[in-house]
Each structure stands twice: as C-alpha cells, then as structure tokens.
Amino acid sequence: MGKNTASESVTAHFSGHETFPLRQMWLKKVYDRSNSCEYINKATFTNEDAIAEFGVGKNMVASIRHWALACNVITEEGAPTGSYAITDHAKAVLADEGLDPYAENPTTAWYAHWWLAGRGHRATTWWWLFNFVTSPTFSREDLEAPLAEYARSLDANRKLSMATISRDIETCIRGYAPRSAGGSPEDYAEPMLGELGLIYEERKGHFSFRRGPKPTLHDGMFAYALIDFWKSTAPGASSLAFEAIAYGEGSPGRVFKLDEDSVAERLLRLEDLTRKELSWTDTAGLRQVHRRGDLTQKLCDRMIKKAYA
Numbered sequence: 001m002g003k004n005t006a007s008e009s010v011t012a013h014f015s016g017h018e019t020f021p022l023r024q025m026w027l028k029k030v031y032d033r034s035n036s037c038e039y040i041n042k043a044t045f046t047n048e049d050a051i052a053e054f055g056v057g058k059n060m061v062a063s064i065r066h067w068a069l070a071c072n073v074i075t076e077e078g079a080p081t082g083s084y085a086i087t088d089h090a091k092a093v094l095a096d097e098g099l100d101p102y103a104e105n106p107t108t109a110w111y112a113h114w115w116l117a118g119r120g121h122r123a124t125t126w127w128w129l130f131n132f133v134t135s136p137t138f139s140r141e142d143l144e145a146p147l148a149e150y151a152r153s154l155d156a157n158r159k160l161s162m163a164t165i166s167r168d169i170e171t172c173i174r175g176y177a178p179r180s181a182g183g184s185p186e187d188y189a190e191p192m193l194g195e196l197g198l199i200y201e202e203r204k205g206h207f208s209f210r211r212g213p214k215p216t217l218h219d220g221m222f223a224y225a226l227i228d229f230w231k232s233t234a235p236g237a238s239s240l241a242f243e244a245i246a247y248g249e250g251s252p253g254r255v256f257k258l259d260e261d262s263v264a265e266r267l268l269r270l271e272d273l274t275r276k277e278l279s280w281t282d283t284a285g286l287r288q289v290h291r292r293g294d295l296t297q298k299l300c301d302r303m304i305k306k307a308y309a
Contacts, residue, residue, distance in 0.1 A: 225255070
C-alpha cells in the first residue's frame with residue numbers, strides 16, 4: 001500500500017492549498033501572469049502586488065500557486081533560479097489561442113484530476129482517497145486514521161498533525177462535492193473538480209464515489225491516462241492486461257471510477273482513436289491492450305488534442 005506504482009515516487013505532501021479547493025479560472029490566472037508564456041517569477045505569488053494582480057486574498061494567492069504546481073501548469077524543472085517554468089501542456093491548453101483558453105472544457109478538469117489522483121502529484125490525500133478507499137460510504141472522520149497510517153508508511157520520520165490531515169481530507173472532498181459545507185459564500189463558489197461528478201454527499205457528512213460511465217470524460221483523455229499509467233507501471237511491456245487498466249493502483253479505471261463495462265467500451269474504441277498504435281484484444285479469455293510502437297509523448301499529445309476536439 002505504501003508504494004505508488006503510478007508515479008516515480010510518492011512523497012507525502014499535505015497542505016499548500018490553504019484549505020481552498022481548486023477554482024475554475026485559477027490555472028488560467030497563473031498562465032496569464034507569465035512572461036512571454038515561458039516563465040513566471042516566484043515573486044509574482046509573494047510580492048505586495050500579488051493580491052491586486054490575482055484579485056484574491058493573500059492565502060488564496062498561495063493556494064493558486066499550489067494548484068498550478070499540483071496540476072502541471074508550472075514546474076521548477078528547467079526553470080531559471082527564482083522562477084517557475086510554464087509547462088508545454090499549459091501552453092497548448094491555456095494560451096489565448098489554445099485548446100481551452102478559459103479552462104471551461106471538462107477535459108481540463110479531468111486532466112487536473114488525473115495529476116492529483118492518478119499521479120499523486122503534490123496531492124497525497126487525493127491519490128490515497130481515489131486509490132485505496134473502497135468502502136461504499138465514508139465520512140471525513142472515517143478517513144483520518146487510515147490516511148495518517150498511509151502517510152507514516154511513506155515517511156516514518158515526518159510528524160503530521162491530525163489537524164493537518166483532517167483539513168486536507170476536508171479540502172479534497174469539498175473539491176468534488178462542493179455544496180456539502182455550510183459557511184461563507186466562498187464555500188459555495190463552484191470548484192473546478194465538482195463538475196466531474198466523482199463524489200457525492202449521500203447524507204449529511206457521508207460521501208460516496210459515483211461509479212459508472214462518466215459521459216464528460218473524452219476517450220482522448222482516457223487514452224492519455226492509460227498511456228501515462230502504462231509508462232509508469234510497465235514501460236517495457238508490449239501489452240497491458242484489462243485487470244490492470246480497470247483495477248490497478250493508479251489506473252484509469254480506479255482513478256476515474258469507471259465500471260468494468262465502461263472501461264471495456266473505451267478500450268474497444270482505442271484502435272480507431274490511436275490509428276492502430278494501441279489495440280484491444282479479447283481472445284481465449286485473455287483481455288489486453290497491445291501497443292504497436294513506443295508510448296511516445298507525441299502520442300500523449302495527440303490524445304489530449306483529440307480530447308478537446
């Protein structure tokens with residue numbers, strides 16, 4: 001359980017979001033603050049102008065930076081000292097003439113969800129909740145002790161308070177099931193991931209995953225996630241079993257909460273979608289996806305482009 005098979009390594013990462021779930025326009029706001037759409041100065045998030053620039057309070061500016069890092073909009077990799085680099089994905093999607101300049105296409109929300117829950121990128125609670133919680137319903141309190149135990153399995157020396165874990169769970173759930181929390185009007189501002197319909201409040205304080213077909217999840221986004229999962233779990237393998245795709249830790253089936261039939265239907269369409277680079281076979285009880293060539297970044301990019309078509 002302590003091993004994250006769908007990313008190079010998982011470091012326990014809690015907080016950073018200042019308890020604000022990801023909002024619709026935040027990723028675009030970060031992109032728009034960048035210089036020539038290549039880099040953004042770290043000081044943009046901390047200097048005195050930040051509040052005016054982003055049009056939100058100080059804690060929210062910190063939250064916006066956290067979500068931009070966690071959702072692969074900005075990265076420290078390849079950036080000059082004192083800056084973050086804008087990722088190629090962010091440029092392709094969020095540029096004014098990009099695939100989704102206003103971050104309103106469901107694919108953008110599904111992509112953010114994949115980075116949080118499928119990659120566990122700076123989002124341990126998201127990864128853990130979608131990959132390890134199997135109970136039919138759960139409350140925040142139900143999740144606290146097992147999540148704390150999981151965090152210890154990742155980093156035995158790190159001291160995490162239960163208050164931090166509790167806040168992280170609360171922020172995570174509110175990001176998907178937004179109207180659960182009473183309070184200020186801020187609590188009701190629609191979070192970006194709420195539209196995915198992955199978690200719903202069954203009764204006050206008790207939540208469930210919504211398993212099923214996910215009509216807003218484009219086949220291109222599903223294929224991108226499948227390739228990403230394949231590259232990180234079995235890069236040398238020429239085929240991937242149905243069970244791994246539907247149920248594996250960090251798999252599209254698990255992370256997107258798809259039922260078995262929905263996964264199978266999407267795999268049937270892979271051959272046309274990928275121009276035969278990936279194909280599905282079901283012979284003699286052996287159900288698997290085969291690849292014809294390498295799992296390239298070019299193929300990933302093509303699938304993302306299709307997801308916005």
